[in-house]
Amino acid sequence: MTQQHPHPTPSRPGQPGQMTAVMRAVAPVTGPKVLRIGLVQGGKVIEERVIKQRTHVSIGPSEKSMFVIPSKSIPPSFRLFELVGGEYFLNFLDGMTGRVAFKAGVSELSALKSSAKRVTVGNAQAYQVQLSEEARGKIVVGETTFLFQFVAPPPVQPKPQLPVSVKSGIANDIDWTTTIIAAFSFLFHFGAVGSIYSDWMDPVVDDEVDVAALLESVKQLPPPPVVEQPKENVEAPAATAAPTAEAPKAASGGGNKGAAASAGKGSGGMSDARASALTNELAQLDMQMLGALNSSGNATASVLSSGDVPTGLLENAAASGSGVGKGGVAGLNMGGAGGGTVRPGAAGGGGLATIGNTGTSGPATAGSAQQVKGPVGNAQVGGAAVSGGSVSNAPSVVAGMTAGFRRCYNKGLQEDPSMKGSVRITAKIGPNGEVLSATPSGGSGLSGTVVSCVVARVQSAQFAPPEGGGATVVIPVTFVSQ
Structure with missing residues (x-):
């Protein structure tokens, strides 16, 4: 099977080619001609x-020249072609040929030197010849x-322009109508x-007017109302009536009712003086009752000797300071003590002083307490062994540690009274006498804890x-309890 190659279509006679058509499509440039310069070196x-x-x-040779050439026969920047009034002139020196x-x-x-014009170009004298647009030639400057x-x-x-796809950015992809509507809505x-x-x-708001x-x-x-203080009804303390023959009747119930009735009268308040008077009267009635219980009658014989009467009444009566006198209270005999006021618990005489007496000569005691001491420890420090260097005060310093060792041992005995034993401490002494380390x-x-x-x-x-500069001290210590 043979491969067929397409044959190019021959152009018809008189029909221009594609390149010719493109060149013809370009509009010719009108205007003055320009220079075309070629630089030849080494052929x-x-x-x-x-x-x-x-x-x-x-x-x-200067870098400012349009054409840089390595030549020392011309100035650093020499105008070979000079534009004067829209026309080009050729400037050449004596050393140039062409x-x-x-x-x-x-x-x-x-x-051309004979017909050329002498001009100064830079710092050099040159020849100048006018060139037309049909002129062309060759100028040799050294090896160039x-x-x-x-x-x-x-x-x-x-x-040059970028393609439309590249020129179009984010702005071209934005729907400006929707964007403007959304912006105004926002x-x-x-x-x-x-x-x-x-x-x-x-x-x-005018703050000054509001404050004013x-x-x-x-x-x-308006001013606040006056607070009225309640008035207290102060009653004069009632005088304490002397005990009379009718006191037992008052003790039987009539007196208490009368006192309660009198206390209930009035406006409902009771002063401190009135309350104190009533308390004193009640204490006297209690003492009269005790006197009756201490009589020698068959009904009340040995009532107080059994100790069943509460002593709170006696303590209150003693605290009041009024006491009870011997006899004379409704014919009651309060005891065989001497005259004067009889108070509960008073020494000497009979009456209330003998209430609850058991016949003992003095107060009973519970015995004396004795403090039991714990074990006491003793620390025995042996001779200190010094090696590696001489320490002048080693024995005295070690002996001074005995009290501290004893305190350590006594603290340990509080935890274990049967503790005892021995330990060796190896101390390394520094150059200044300080203890660098102590190893038990x-x-x-x-x-x-003791160690x-x-x-x-x-x-x-x-x-x-x-x-x-250094030494080692070994200290043996033995602990024994006493």
């Missing part, structure tokens, strides 16, 4: 440039050759809600600076 064209904008063309083709013919630069001619200006290239609703919660529509009106209203308030060994039978206390006491000790 090769290394640069070609069309001066689109009609301007001066400078050459030289030829120029004019409309009339070709001329060497050396032949410049070829020039006038050509029609190239068509103006259109400014502003309307926001303004409506803001006007509801704002106070710009409220009337202006408030002060005036306060001044016009042994300690059988001793609690950890820690002993180690802490050793660590707080201060020795004399040892010879040689």
Whole structure:
């Protein structure tokens, strides 16, 4: 199977090709021609440039020149082609060679010197020849050759533009109609809600006027009513009536009813003096009753000796200070004591002083308390062994620790009275006599609290600076309870 290749369609005679059609479609550029300059070095064209904008063309070793060439025979920037009044002029120096083709013919630069115009270009004197648009030629400057001619200006290239898909951004994708409607709707609703919660529509409040009106209203308030204090009815204390022969009748019930009736009269209040008088009368009645119970009759014999009568009445009567006299109260005999006031619990005499007497000569005691002491410990410190250096005051410092060791042991005996044992403390002494470390060994039978206390006491000790900068002291301690 053979592969068939499509044959190009031959163009008809007289029909232009595609490139020709494109070139013809481009509008020809009108206007003055521009320079086309080629730079040749070593027989090769290394640069070609069309001066689109009609301007001066400078050459030289300076970077400011349009064409930079390594030549020392020309100034740093020499105008080879100079534009004067819209026309180009060729400037050349004595060291330059070449030829120029004019409309009339070709001329060497050396032949043009006679007809050229002498001008000053920069700091150099040069020859100047006017060029027409048909002129072309070659100028040799050292090892560099410049070829020039006038050509029609190239068509103006259109400014490059981005594709429509790239130029269209977010703004082109926005539906502006909907966006504008939404924006106005938002502003309307926001303004409506803001006007509801704002106070710009409220009337202006004059604070000074309101404060003045408030002060005036306060001044016009009526004064507060006077609070009436209740008046107390103070009654004179009733005099205490002397005991008479009719006292037993009052004690039988008539007196109490009369006192209650008299207390119930009046406006309902009772003063302190009246209450004190009534209390005193009741105390006297209680004492009279006790006197009757202490009589020697058959009905009341040995009533108080059994101790069943409450003693609260006796204590109240004694506190009142009135007491009860011997006999004379409704014929009752209150005892065989001497004259004077008889008070419960008074020493000497009979009567109420002998109530509840059991015949003992003195108060009973519960015995004396004795304090029992706990075990006391003793700390025995052996001779301190010093090694690694001499410590002058080691024996005295170790002996001074005995009291501290004893306190540690006594604290341990409070927890375990049967505790006893021994421990060895190895102390390392620093260059200034301080205890760098204290390590216990042994300690059988001793609690950890006692051993820690002993180690802490050793660590707080201060020795004399040892010879040689350091030493080790071993302290044996034995604890025995007494």
